[in-house]
Amino acid sequence: MLGIVRQKMLEQSLKKIRPAVSVLRSYSSAAKQMTVREALNSALDEEMSADSKVFLMGEEVGEYQGAYKITKGLLDKYGPERVLDTPITEAGFTGIAVGAAYYGVKPVVEFMTFNFSMQAIDHIINSAAKTNYMSSGRISVPIVFRGPNGAAAGVGAQHSQCYAAWYASCPGLKVLAPYSSEDARGLLKAGIRDPDPVVFLENELLYGESFPVSDEVLDSSFCLPIGKAKIERKGKDVTIAAYSKMVGYALKAAETLEKDGIDAEVINLRSIRPLDRSTINASVRKTNRLVTVEEAFPQHGVGAEICASIVEESFAYLDAPVERIAGADVPMPYAANLERMAVPQVIYHFSLFSYNYQYIYTHICIYMHANTHNFIHL
């Protein structure tokens, strides 16, 4: 009953919003700028207008216009039935959203930060992720959990953890981590339309950042495929794989490296689960070197998974061990100077190292100013 209704609704809604995209492609108009916040807001707005089954839920999403103003204007436009301000109970409203998804509607649940999702993680894993499997495909859970993830600025240990690795380890979930506005729009739309439960990891510090967007991105049917990474910058000497805010850092580091004659290829993972192993492997087979960058704690992280994948599939192509750059293996401190030391940073220094391939990793490490030193010696 539920499966069929859900399928039909999905097909109908997709049919409604498919203007001729090819016409737009022929225009090469000047790129517009859009902040990530606007991108997310417009994506939610368009998906809610296209499909009446989509509704929002979370603390402060309605009257307050969203704790980070992502849901601004949506309460006025869609009313309190579709934009629900919830009591303070992550476990409660996540359970309720999952129940609504079981019934067949499509909730988009906002966590004020993913740190608070830990109070609801039983519902995310046991009630959402595993249900399609445990019910042998009879109960699908078309739900999206979204919110800021990872470190912000000066918010301390309980507001700064990155949960990409936690959720990406669980089969049944899809985990997405956008970087630019294009990523934010395309991936959120894809996540809302997806019949599987999606964890959508945003970043608070990226909300205000502006990125150029083409007309194709602005179109209401724009969607990015889940499970495909994007090569943000082509290169040939070393591959840097990153997600979310660290993509920006990797691009900056690549610029600095270019001055030293090192041509880095930067991969924006976009999707943590499913991980685009083929793109990363293809890139490493070309460049023969890999550096992974994440803000999260190093142990059992996304970098570890990527490293394992490369070692399993492209071992012969590696000219040097895979280098992981991650946050310091400590709960995030509050003091600004300490906080800066606990996450990867890009430092613009002239290189003092000889131009020798053996030292490429040291280059990048120091440029990224990560605490891999602390980590490697463990």
Place this chain on the structure above:
Amino acid sequence: MAFYSKIPRNIINNLKSKVGLWSLMKQSHGTCSYSSCLNTIHLHRFLPLTTLPQFTNPDSISHKKGHFPHFQRFQSTTTEKQIDSVPNGEQSQVLDFPGGKVVFSPEMRFLSESPSVYSQCYRVLDDNGQLISHSNFVTVSEEVAVKMYSNMVTLQTLDTIFYEAQRQGRISFYVTSIGEEAINIASAAALTSDDIVFPQYREPGVLLWRGFTLQEFANQCFGNKADYGKGRQMPIHYGSNKLNYFTVASTIATQIPHAVGAAYSLKMDKKDACAVTYFGDGGTSEGDFHAAMNFAAVTESPVIFICRNNGWAISTPTSDQFRSDGIAVRGQAYGVRSIRVDGNDALAMYSAVHSARHMAVNEHRPILIEAVTYRVGHHSTSDDSTKYRPANEIEWWRMARDPVTRFRKWIEINGWWGSEAESQLRSSIRSQIAERAEKPPVNDLFTDVYDNIPSNLREQEKLLKETINRHPKDYPADVPI
């Protein structure tokens, strides 16, 4: 004014604070079609019993002048201003609080942790199956009553068969519902097939009522090829889309907020249906219960919470589980209408659930039903309850308080049942189950993790099949590839 002078001032003050609260309570309830039940419960909570007969219209006290207690009057002008600005010339001081007007009282009075009277338990049939006089209940036709009885007997038999199967090693695990047949069947009978059920794990009777066959129960327990769950779940984790019964999950109380979410969605879709969820006394300790009750009240969702208070959560008795007067009293704390029912009285259960459904669907409100019963069986086949409770207590409840026998007596009194029908029924049930069936195929290991099977799982499946083909001897012969 006459009785004002007769009654000492301090009693008036006591009553004022309580009565003020009571009148507030009345205001916030609006229309109520079951108001007589409501009033009884509320009056017990707020007014001492001894003064009850004298105050037929308590509202009249708070509105009359001259009843205001003369304590120390503060001399500051602000207090007097406050009194002057109180609307309607009411003498009682009231705080305009964001949650609503709150009446002040200079009397420091703590609400008691336990009520002066335990919340009453609704029952209609006595222990001998006789109708209690002056009982009000929803009438049940002969057809429905006989169907209820046969389902209760079928459930008992089903439990016995599968329990024995587990003891013989043919299934790995089983959970019986012995002693709770009335809750299972009577509640199911009072619902419609559109009502969505979110069970815990001791409610197979609801599925049985809706048409799940004995063979389908067996398929799930044995995890064979015909199991709707494709062999992925432990026994008793039944589910059926067709019958609107959500798959049983092992996690406790997680189904309660799910039910509220589904109820909210039903309301959004304007359906003539409600969500119903079951849980035990132990489940009410979970945070999910609290969040769900709160949410249901705030969102005004059409959901029925049915708590099977059977006295035990594995080995934890209710005295170690909570200190409130059971579960029904908690409803008021969340703003949810509630009732306590004798769970072993099928007729009372039927009436309560029937009325609850009417209120939930038509008034868009949650209802909490506490069905008081006793878990006659062990918690599950992994438990031996004689280790923590006396065997004679179990026997007494099994024999003297059996809900099935009680209901049988009632239908026999009505002339709707007899001993022939009884023996016919019991012999027909056992013959309905076949046993030997194939196991699910290996590719069922990889499907349904996602809507579409991802490439990595397809690869793993291919690798597995290749391995099996290379080493067929190491692989069981009776499992299809």
